[in-house]
Amino acid sequence: MIVSDEMIVQVKQMILSALRIEDMTPDEIDTDAPLFGEGLGLDSIDALQLVVAMEKEFGVVVPDAAIGTTVFASVRAMAAYITENRK
Amino acid sequence: MNLWLFPGQPLQFVQSVPVDREFEALAVLCRKHCGYDLVKQQPVSGACLSHHTCLQIYGVAMSLYCSRQLYNVGCNPGLIAEHSLGIYAALVAAKSISEQVALELVCRHGSCMFRMASQKEYALGCPIGLRVEAVEAAARNNGAFVANYNTSRHFLISGEKVAVEAALAECQSAGAFSVSSYPCEAPLHTPLMAEVEPELAAIVQEYRFTEPLVPLVESIHQTRLTASAMPAFLVQELLQPVYWERTWLKLRNSGFVRCTEVGSGKALSKFNRWIDAEHE
Structure with missing residues (x-):
C-alpha cells in the first residue's frame, strides 16, 4: 500500500497531539521506526489513546491489541491502515 | 504551586542506575x-528478600532519589498525592517520616506480604479499553477484585491467579482492547489482604508519624492525611482499591502551576493525560 506524504505528516501530528508530546516535531519522528518498545517507547496506555484519536480524526477503528500490534508497528503502518480503512 | 505525584510499584527495574552522590546516599540507606x-x-549477601519486595524497595528508592533531585534544583512541593506504593515516598516528601523509615516500612511490609505467596498464587491483571461496569462484573463473576481505578478505561484486577485470569478472559470476550497479567506475591488492594492485616498493623505501630508540613492527598477517599490517620492508612490502602481517576479530578482543581511525577516511569502522567482529554 502506497501512502501519501500528507497522510504521513497527518499521522505524526496526530501522535504528537494525542499523546501531548510537546518536545518533538513531526520531522523528528522516524516514519519507519517502531512506535512501541524502542522508537518512541509507547506502551498500552498510549495505544488506547491512539486508538481513540484515530477513530475521532479519521473514523478508523482498531478493534483489539492484536490488530493494534500491526497497525502501530510504525507511522507508515498507521498511515497505510488509515488509508485502507478510512470511511 | 508545585504538585508532586508519587507513582505505584514499577513493573521492572531499569537497566542502568544513576551514578551520583544522591543515589549513593540512598544506596547506603537501602543496604x-x-x-x-x-x-x-x-x-x-545473606539477606532474604523476594523479587517483589526488591522491586518495591527499588520503586520507593527511585522516588526518594527523584525527590532529592528536585530539591537540589530548588523545586519544593506545595501539594502531594500518592498512588499505592507511592505513599511511602510521599510521606517523606510531606516530612511525616524519614527516608530511612520509608525504606524500612516498605521492606518489612513487602516481606510480610511475601509470606502469602507460600500458600497461594496471586496475580494482577490489566484490562484496557472496557468501561468500569464491565470490568467490575468480570472481577465479581470470577472471584477477583478491581484493585486500581486508574482512568475510565484502565484498571487493575487483583486476587488469586486463577480468578484474575478468568476475569481477564471475560474482559477479553467483552471487547477489551488488551489484557495482560503479572504474577504478584499478594492480592494487593483487595480484602484478601486482611489475612496479614494484624502483622502489617503491628509493623506500622512501631513508627512515629508527624503532621505533614506539605498537604498529602490520599487516593482512597481523596482526603488530606493527618499524622493520626497515617498508621491505619498504610494498612488500609493495601486492602482497598486505588481511585486514581477521582484523585486526579480533585487535584486538577487545586490550582497547581507545575505537576511532576516523582519516581520511576510515567504511568500517572499518562493516566492524567487520558483523564484530562475526557474532561476538557
Missing part, C-alpha cells in the same frame, strides 16, 4: 536498613 543493594538491584 543498611533493607539488606538491598540498590546499585546491583539485588539483595545483599
